[in-house]
Amino acid sequence: MKSDAAAHKATQRRSARISTARADTGGVTTRPARRGDLEEVIAIDAAVTGIVKRDYWRSIYRRYGDGAQAGRQFLVADLAGRVCGFIIGEVRDWEFGSPPCGWVFAIDVDPEARLSGVGTRLLAAICAGFRRAGVTRVRTMLARDNTLILSFFRSQGMMAAPFIPLEIALEP
Amino acid sequence: MKLQKNTSLALYSVLEFAADPTRHVSAADIAAKYDVSAHHLAKVLAGLARAGIVESVRGAGGGYRFVGNARRLTLFDVIQTFEDPGLHETDHRERGERTPVGQALGAVLSEIDQTTKATFSSITLATMLSLIERQQRACLMPSSPATTAAQTRAAKRAR
Numbered sequence: 343m344k345s346d347a348a349a350h351k352a353t354q355r356r357s358a359r360i361s362t363a364r365a366d367t368g369g370v371t372t373r374p375a376r377r378g379d380l381e382e383v384i385a386i387d388a389a390v391t392g393i394v395k396r397d398y399w400r401s402i403y404r405r406y407g408d409g410a411q412a413g414r415q416f417l418v419a420d421l422a423g424r425v426c427g428f429i430i431g432e433v434r435d436w437e438f439g440s441p442p443c444g445w446v447f448a449i450d451v452d453p454e455a456r457l458s459g460v461g462t463r464l465l466a467a468i469c470a471g472f473r474r475a476g477v478t479r480v481r482t483m484l485a486r487d488n489t490l491i492l493s494f495f496r497s498q499g500m501m502a503a504p505f506i507p508l509e510i511a512l513e514p
Numbered sequence: 515m516k517l518q519k520n521t522s523l524a525l526y527s528v529l530e531f532a533a534d535p536t537r538h539v540s541a542a543d544i545a546a547k548y549d550v551s552a553h554h555l556a557k558v559l560a561g562l563a564r565a566g567i568v569e570s571v572r573g574a575g576g577g578y579r580f581v582g583n584a585r586r587l588t589l590f591d592v593i594q595t596f597e598d599p600g601l602h603e604t605d606h607r608e609r610g611e612r613t614p615v616g617q618a619l620g621a622v623l624s625e626i627d628q629t630t631k632a633t634f635s636s637i638t639l640a641t642m643l644s645l646i647e648r649q650q651r652a653c654l655m656p657s658s659p660a661t662t663a664a665q666t667r668a669a670k671r672a673r
Contacts, residue, residue: 489636492632496637499644
């Protein structure tokens with residue numbers, strides 16, 4: 343298993359390459375994630391959240407990556423041969439009593455590659471996949487104070503869904 | 515949720531200006547469009563100018579123009595220029611608010627406030643302008659048969 347230092351070095355190498363290629367954002371393409379992308383996905387997530395979650399991402403790749411079942415998507419944004427963002431989602435049937443609907447449960451763009459339309463391309467790509475799967479609605483859920491990502495989804499036209507998330511602290 | 519009249523007027527005005535930052539819009543034009551007194555509107559526009567959101571342009575063809583960043587300025591930024599959106603976040607508490615009943619009610623009101631704040635804070639003027647554009651397109655377009663077909667496919671797949 344690679345160390346956190348390895349993830350940090352991957353972040354530095356990726357940042358240098360993205361900075362060089364950033365001017366040409368037209369070069370961004372989206373494609374299904376491959377096993378070889380995982381280290382870069384882990385590094386982007388670690389750069390944003392400050393936590394290296396290698397086991398979690400391997401598990402996500404097994405469930406949503408290459409050869410995953412229909413309706414599941416794990417896409418990456420590829421800029422000059424490097425991963426600069428990712429998005430993951432799936433079609434969920436009748437969850438919360440809702441007709442089949444696309445759910446986006448993870449999206450992140452390398453901080454060095456932001457404000458250049460990468461997130462918009464990723465969302466458009468996953469929505470295209472959802473359309474092919476026959477669903478006509480896409481949902482996501484975010485922390486109330488995550489203004490950055492909330493603003494992104496709002497800018498894409500997303501509005502509040504007719505659901506209210508609830509929680510309770512479990513007493514020991 | 516109901517905004518104060520000045521706040522609504524400020525939002526109407528800012529969105530009019532932000533739709534085309536190169537255009538000078540007169541206060542009279544906005545007052546006529548939204549059916550408000552020019553005198554009342556002038557006070558609101560002065561508030562927006564003080565906040566650095568618009569600036570007045572003197573002379574022929576003068577008026578106001580938008581000088582903010584529509585991709586950064588949120589509804590919350592405009593609203594808090596005119597009213598305090600955190601209605602229930604105050605140091606001063608009435609006696610009733612300190613009782614268990616008052617505290618439970620306060621928790622519910624706080625929940626509503628936090629959701630309201632998150633909504634206003636996440637919607638930029640650029641997003642609002644896109645929303646307005648979509649509303650205008652929706653008013654012009656009949657409902658799409660393609661949507662109905664896709665919904666039917668999804669329902670069949672689910673069965």
